[in-house]
Amino acid sequence: MATPILVSSCARAATSKEAAYRLDYPLAHARSTRVIAFDPAAAEVVRAVSDGPWGQAHFYTASVSGAELITLSGEARPMAAELEHSDSVIMVATNAINARAVAAVGAVCRERSTMTAGLLMTDEGSLAGDTLMAIRPYARILLVPAEHDDLFELLRATRA
């Protein structure tokens, strides 16, 4: 038999309001979420979301080799350095996905154990198998297909 618990035990508050009590202090934001578009159509989606109320998320498209990430204002930066202090990388792609760049980014994330999520934006049902195969090995979780507000929701829910 477990140790009896007194009625006044602190974990068991009397009213539901008390039971719902949580210390109030600011929770840390996610750290340097990187959102990367891997084709022109995906870049449109990323651009549309990028001016949202984000704390520290950065938005890019990838160069063909994946060695560079290009900011939305057009500045090219070395990919590996850009991902250095990131908690999570969100990969956004459509059917025109650049598989080489995905693999390059994915390999860096894997090596550093950075959390990865993939959003496959496409018209329902028209997702080509090779797009899925290009991103599947690298995204710990994949939304297939992702809808247009999924990126916004994911960033908001993770406090990006």
Added chain:
Amino acid sequence: MLRPDINDLLTQTGPGTPMGDLFRRYWQPVLHTEELPEDGCPPVRVKILSERLIAVRTPEGEYGLMDEFCAHRGVSMFFGRVEEGGIRCPYHGWKYNAAGQAVDVPSELDNSDFCKNVKLRSYPLVKVGDILWAYLGDPAAQPPLPSWEFATVPEKQTFTSKRFQECNWLQALEGGIDSSHVTWLHGGGPSGKGLEADPLFAGSRGNHYNKNDLKPFFEVVENDGGLLIGARRNAEDGQYYWRVTPWVLPNFTMVPPRGDHPMHGHFWVPIDDENCWAWSFDYHPARELSVKEVDAMRAGAGVHSENIPGTYRPVANKENDYLIDRDKQRTGELFSGVKGIAIQDSSLQESMGPIVDRTKERLVATDAGIIKARQKLRRAVEALRDHGTEPVGNVPEHQAIRSVAIVLPADQPFVEGIGEAFQARPGVPQTTV
């Protein structure tokens, strides 16, 4: 993190709330048939979606579900007397039929038509499988009767239980969708015997894949009635072992099968905003359940719980800290120290408080499945509220669904690889590893 107004929107299901209106578009399980076991048996109190109701089974075998309180002066009809054709209030003798219509008001003259204007709000209550289902919504929008496979296979192939859970329904549902907790909480992490210790899971090849790969990848796929959540782990020869969990709006989930064990799943039904019923079913599409299996289910194995006799409250509950065994937790024999899948889930979900404050969450990218499910629920609620759009999940096409466990080549989308396997097909065994 979820905005407070959206947390309220998704967690409040009483009359007149938007989520309450959504739930009122579905048949929901309200009673196990064993609760109204025979014609003329005592009535049973029902609380669902914050409404207090009374369920009766007349001596003629008619089921009825109506407002719990007598129209006259508001006493609980739980104390009523079930009589030919209905139930009579013990206070001043007003009598109602199964549809809640007053049929006898003794204080009135014999030929008075006073009765005609007295009716308790009532809802249809029907038996499908081991469950009595109710529809609390607009009669004009009533969907077809529930046709879930577990409730429509022959009687000896299915078993249903329920347990009282002391938290909001959404916390419980999210546990059903959050496949990434299974490795830890139920599997016991790297050292645990976890699933092999349960007679209703033991011996499946899938258990080895589970144990050998503790970091599954997930794919969340849109499906007509909701989502398919696929967890993949490495299998031999570069293939993948997939476990696919369907969620059908708003509150139905199934667990992927293991070996030839019966397959199982849940309904998470709001009682009120701070309590829910966790319904658990087990069925085999192609054979009868064995006596041994049913005994194990009754004893609380698999997804079921051992309940306090005569009630649906688990023996291990909030009052006794779920009988947590710190020695077993320390040694790793039981990863959480709590016994049984059902109570492992309820202990943690209840520990979050009656309605968890989702503004304080620190979700991560791999919680995308939960984020997506909340989003779909919210959209369905808003579409119904703002445009009267009928939600998905309340028609037979969306209910003819199964969970699946399968090994597939690495280059195949799982939905393609599974093909018909996630369709319920009468008499066809489940696809399982």
